Amino acid sequence: DTAVSQTPKYLVTQMGNDKSIKCEQNLGHDTMYWYKQDSKKFLKIMFSYNNKELIINETVPNRFSPKSPDKAHLNLHINSLELGDSAVYFCASSQGFRRVPEETQYFGPGTRLLVL
């Protein structure tokens, strides 16, 4: 029944490893997002896809690569993990992207990534 789900919930890994975080939404939304929240709770948009098309690609290291196999899924792959990548990563979705002001975003529960 979860609207936006993410796996895994926790991810502890060594520096230099490659890891993926998966996101799925069952709301029938067209737009999905990835956010990074650091230890100070700053929330920053990383990517956004609308109907599998990349529409927001903020300045993030190219070690981060989003992949959208279909409208309901947006995965985040991270290569060569670094200590500074430790954060909580949130996936979100919305009906559309800015067609009307009230495009509410629904957030997943987050993936807590710790790089050792």
Add this chain to the structure above:
Amino acid sequence: QQQVKQSPQSLIVQKGGISIINCAYENTAFDYFPWYQQFPGKGPALLIAIRPDVSEKKEGRFTISFNKSAKQFSLHIMDSQPGDSATYFCAPLETGANNLFFGTGTRLTVIP
């Protein structure tokens, strides 16, 4: 991120008191002004939002006040309860623009 400035960074309020969180923005093209609430270990969730054609919107104990000329909007929580303890984010939007800005967050603690 400098387009949106949120204050205070943290706030401690007694149960029953009024919590006030402010958000100042620079982009006059913003046309929707939501507040999100985030509980520990959870993702943010939309709490209340306002369009710029009204100056105030109230939903239960939560009120948004909007001042277009000052480019500010604020969240007021009346009769604050311990269950309101969370981090609050403003996230003004511009229809059609490919950007997203969240405020820096305000950690609210309501003391019983």
